[in-house]
Amino acid sequence: MTHSAPEPASEDLLRRLAPQVLGALVRRYGHFDAAEDAVQEALFAAARQWPEEGRPRNPRGWLIRVASRRLTDQLRSEDARRRREETAAALTPRDEFVAPPPGEGRAPAEDDTLTLLFLCCSTDLPAAGRIALTLRAVGGLTTAEIARALLVPEATMAQRISRAKRRVKASASPFGTHDGQENAARLADVLHVLYLIFNEGYTASSGRQLQRADLATEAIRLTRAVHALLPDDGEVAGLLALMLLTDARRAARTGPDGSLIPLAEQDRTRWDRAAVAEGVTLVSDALTRTPLGPYQLRAAIAAVHDEAANDEDTDWAEILALVLVRLVPGPAERLGHAVAVAMVHGPHRALDLLAALDDEDHPAGSHRLEAVRAHLLEMAGDRAAARAAYAKAAGLTLSTPERRYLRSRAARIAD
Numbered sequence: 001m002t003h004s005a006p007e008p009a010s011e012d013l014l015r016r017l018a019p020q021v022l023g024a025l026v027r028r029y030g031h032f033d034a035a036e037d038a039v040q041e042a043l044f045a046a047a048r049q050w051p052e053e054g055r056p057r058n059p060r061g062w063l064i065r066v067a068s069r070r071l072t073d074q075l076r077s078e079d080a081r082r083r084r085e086e087t088a089a090a091l092t093p094r095d096e097f098v099a100p101p102p103g104e105g106r107a108p109a110e111d112d113t114l115t116l117l118f119l120c121c122s123t124d125l126p127a128a129g130r131i132a133l134t135l136r137a138v139g140g141l142t143t144a145e146i147a148r149a150l151l152v153p154e155a156t157m158a159q160r161i162s163r164a165k166r167r168v169k170a171s172a173s174p175f176g177t178h179d180g181q182e183n184a185a186r187l188a189d190v191l192h193v194l195y196l197i198f199n200e201g202y203t204a205s206s207g208r209q210l211q212r213a214d215l216a217t218e219a220i221r222l223t224r225a226v227h228a229l230l231p232d233d234g235e236v237a238g239l240l241a242l243m244l245l246t247d248a249r250r251a252a253r254t255g256p257d258g259s260l261i262p263l264a265e266q267d268r269t270r271w272d273r274a275a276v277a278e279g280v281t282l283v284s285d286a287l288t289r290t291p292l293g294p295y296q297l298r299a300a301i302a303a304v305h306d307e308a309a310n311d312e313d314t315d316w317a318e319i320l321a322l323v324l325v326r327l328v329p330g331p332a333e334r335l336g337h338a339v340a341v342a343m344v345h346g347p348h349r350a351l352d353l354l355a356a357l358d359d360e361d362h363p364a365g366s367h368r369l370e371a372v373r374a375h376l377l378e379m380a381g382d383r384a385a386a387r388a389a390y391a392k393a394a395g396l397t398l399s400t401p402e403r404r405y406l407r408s409r410a411a412r413i414a415d
Contacts, residue, residue: 010050013059014043015221018140021063023112025071032119033165034074035067036137042067043140113138114229117222118186120164121193124171129164130193131200136161139218149215150200151207187230191239191295194223198243202250206398210254216247234290237282238299244279245302248272260405264311276306294328301336316343331357335372347379367396371406378413387413 018039025035042063056062120134132150135141141149147157201215223240230236252266283299290296301322308314320340324333334357342350354373374389390410394403 010055011047013055014046014063015140015218016225017060017063018043019113019116019138019225020060021067022137023116024064025067026116027112028068029071029075031071031075031169033169035071036165038067038071038074039063040136040142041070044142113225114187114190117190117193117226119168121186121189122168122171123189125164125167127193127196129160129167130189131197132157132160133164133168134193134222135197135218139222141218145214149212151204187233187236190226191223191235194219194226195239195242195295197222198247202246203402204399208400209258210260210399210401211250213250216243216250219243220247232290234286235293235295237286237290238293238296241279241282241286241299242295242302244275244282245299245306248275248279248306254401258401260401262405263305268310271306276303279303280307292327294324297322297324297327314343316340320344331366332368335368338372338376342376342379347376351376351380367393367402367406370396374406374409378409383413386410 021042022036022039025038026032029035045066046059046063050056116138117134120137121130125133132146135146135149136143143158143161144154146152146161147154150157152160198216198219201212201217201219204210204212220240220243223236223243227233227236227240248271249263249266251272252268252270253261255261279299280303283296283303286296287300301319301324304315304319304322320337320343323337323340334353338350338353341353351373354369354376357369370389370393374386374393377386377389387410390406390413394406394410397403397406
């Protein structure tokens with residue numbers, strides 16, 4: 001029998017419910033790795049059945065029941081010994097466990113989304129594993145969807161997720177048992193992983209497309225979920241604001257042929273003004289009532305760009321005052337500092353700042369230092385050096401649109 005694809009609303013609902021269902025199973029059974037597989041099977045069953053049979057009255061309860069059956073079947077099949085059989089039988093879900101639909105009859109503190117994010121974003125896992133496991137366990141994406149989004153073969157992604165789940169199983173403490181200080185540290189890891197997912201979606205590190213909108217959208221969705229759970233955390237609000245303010249420019253960042261359009265040349269009438277307004281409100285509120293943090297500052301800088309009517313009206317002096325060097329002295333922030341210095345004090349002083357970065361370590365294959373250097377050299381009127389720097393940056397990037405853009409800049413200078 002041929003099954004129709006699920007309606008978009010059903011797909012959104014499934015992704016929203018995925019962490020709740022997984023959290024329910026892990027709290028009850030343990031076995032994070034097996035529970036995650038069972039939830040994926042339940043999501044797949046729902047995607048096939050609901051479009052034809054109709055959405056159940058209690059979608060969350062339906063998913064928990066189906067996933068619980070899959071899990072108990074798996075536990076029984078893995079070990080036929082009497083002890084395992086007795087354990088699996090004893091763990092049959094009680095009716096009251098599946099009765100309340102999401103958001104009803106359940107205290108907000110019991111929402112497992114954040115706890116699952118703490119597990120998936122643990123620094124015990126490599127960065128690639130954290131991203132993949134977060135997208136699958138908390139985002140509800142299938143292995144195939146994650147592989148396509150990250151341009152990795154599905155078999156490779158399956159291995160990556162499997163390894164990450166084994167690490168979680170081996171190292172994780174009992175589900176949801178962390179003190180406040182540990183949770184604060186884990187929250188920083190969660191925000192970092194969500195930021196990495198968003199950045200890969202907004203500017204893909206490799207491939208033919210500049211943007212992977214599905215990844216950026218998923219990062220925003222997950223960050224909204226964290227913000228709903230922690231509305232008073234300034235850095236969560238700052239990260240959500242940063243994503244909204246940055247993603248608001250998505251439609252204007254590429255031409256009809258997929259070519260890159262830099263910020264200064266974008267048609268700002270194509271920016272998503274509703275997203276800009278939401279982002280500005282979020283960061284403005286966070287800055288006035290919570291301790292200052294790097295995501296809030298990044299969002300404030302993005303807001304200055306987004307509120308300018310055109311590139312010439314950008315308040316670079318304000319941006320320079322907001323630069324993150326003191327709070328986050330990383331390579332990206334120092335490059336941003338150099339650009340702001342160039343726009344306020346001229347390119348020569350900024351080039352001196354870049355010279356100090358030449359002897360430092362940078363991520364393998366990073367092209368951004370050379371791209372910024374090329375831009376500053378062009379501003380300074382050194383066309384030959386700028387052309388060479390653009391060419392060098394083009395040779396370092398793995399992104400096809402960025403490579404084409406950098407080569408076009410080099411060619412334009414040569415004309």
